[in-house]
Amino acid sequence: MFLVGLTGGIASGKSTVSKIFNEEFKIPIIDADLIARQVVLPDRTGWKRVRSLFGNEILNQDRTVNRDKLGEIIFSDREKMLNKALHGLILLEILKQILLNLVKGERLVLLDIPLLFETKIGLSLLSYKLVVYCQSEEEQLRRLMIRNPNLSEQEAKKRIQSQMNTADKLKLADYCIDNSKDLENTREQVKTIYSVLKKSKIYLWIRAFLFAGLAFGVFLLNKYLF
Numbered sequence: 001m002f003l004v005g006l007t008g009g010i011a012s013g014k015s016t017v018s019k020i021f022n023e024e025f026k027i028p029i030i031d032a033d034l035i036a037r038q039v040v041l042p043d044r045t046g047w048k049r050v051r052s053l054f055g056n057e058i059l060n061q062d063r064t065v066n067r068d069k070l071g072e073i074i075f076s077d078r079e080k081m082l083n084k085a086l087h088g089l090i091l092l093e094i095l096k097q098i099l100l101n102l103v104k105g106e107r108l109v110l111l112d113i114p115l116l117f118e119t120k121i122g123l124s125l126l127s128y129k130l131v132v133y134c135q136s137e138e139e140q141l142r143r144l145m146i147r148n149p150n151l152s153e154q155e156a157k158k159r160i161q162s163q164m165n166t167a168d169k170l171k172l173a174d175y176c177i178d179n180s181k182d183l184e185n186t187r188e189q190v191k192t193i194y195s196v197l198k199k200s201k202i203y204l205w206i207r208a209f210l211f212a213g214l215a216f217g218v219f220l221l222n223k224y225l226f
């Protein structure tokens with residue numbers, strides 16, 4: 001199995017690209033935004049950490065975390081504290097899902113990680129990095145504001161500017177997907193990239209390495225435990 005990371009700025013089209021990989025090629029997706037939601041569900045460790053940092057005011061009446069308030073904190077000066085509290089938990093869950101896919105015998109798994117380069121979560125495990133982007137920041141802003149209608153223009157701009165800029169992300173990419181045009185155009189780019197990825201020889205090396213590792217693990221368990 002080999003892992004491909006997908007990243008890009010806020011509302012640049014990561015979910016859109018993930019969906020194409022999943023629907024067209026049945027590629028399993030590990031979605032860090034979804035995991036970030038799950039680790040703060042009531043009574044989970046992330047929820048306890050968020051509550052102890054920000055008190056009961058961060059909760060809705062049904063005890064779920066108020067995402068609008070959490071968003072205000074994330075995109076403010078208190079961001080680092082919260083990131084520190086949640087990123088370890090997100091990484092652990094990502095590792096669990098990678099193992100699950102390995103056991104299932106998947107060949108390629110896509111990790112959708114918004115802050116891949118900022119936090120380096122999972123970065124060392126990836127064979128390839130894809131960056132999706134929107135050529136014009138105005139279009140990215142427009143899409144963000146349509147998707148999150150309760151954000152003011154100023155708040156939306158702040159969210160875009162709080163992240164690593166697109167040019168720097170593109171420098172770190174193995175493949176870039178320009179999602180400025182229509183969905184059909186993006187789909188075609190994804191198809192081209194997938195046709196290259198699926199021929200990757202890295203798969204064979206990693207599989208050989210994993211088999212060797214597993215065999216060694218079994219040997220050790222056999223020798224010292226049984």
Ligand SMILES: CC(C)(COP(=O)(O)OP(=O)(O)OC[C@H]1O[C@@H](n2cnc3c(N)ncnc32)[C@H](O)[C@@H]1O)[C@@H](O)C(=O)NCCC(=O)NCCS
Nearest residue numbers: 009010011032033036067070071074083086113114115162
């Ligand atoms: C900020 C939160 C509350 C916004 O929630 P909301 O439901 O409105 O949006 P959603 O979860 O879909 O995230 C939207 C986008 O916000 C951006 N974003 C999320 N967290 C951060 C962050 N810590 N710093 C900068 N940008 C971020 C990403 O581009 C992400 O794709 C939420 O994203 C969150 O809990 N973030 C903290 C966890 C985290 O760092 N997640 C990213 C993992 S790599």
Ligand SMILES: Nc1ncnc2c1ncn2[C@@H]1O[C@H](COP(=O)(O)OP(=O)(O)OP(=O)(O)O)[C@@H](O)[C@H]1O
Nearest residue numbers: 009010011012013014015016143147179181182183
């Ligand atoms: N090519 C496109 N043309 C028009 N709208 C698009 C296009 N691609 C995505 N969108 C819209 O832009 C918004 C953001 O896209 P998407 O959710 O895929 O981005 P994202 O990078 O996953 O966002 P985030 O990381 O902030 O959750 C969505 O409302 C989506 O429908």
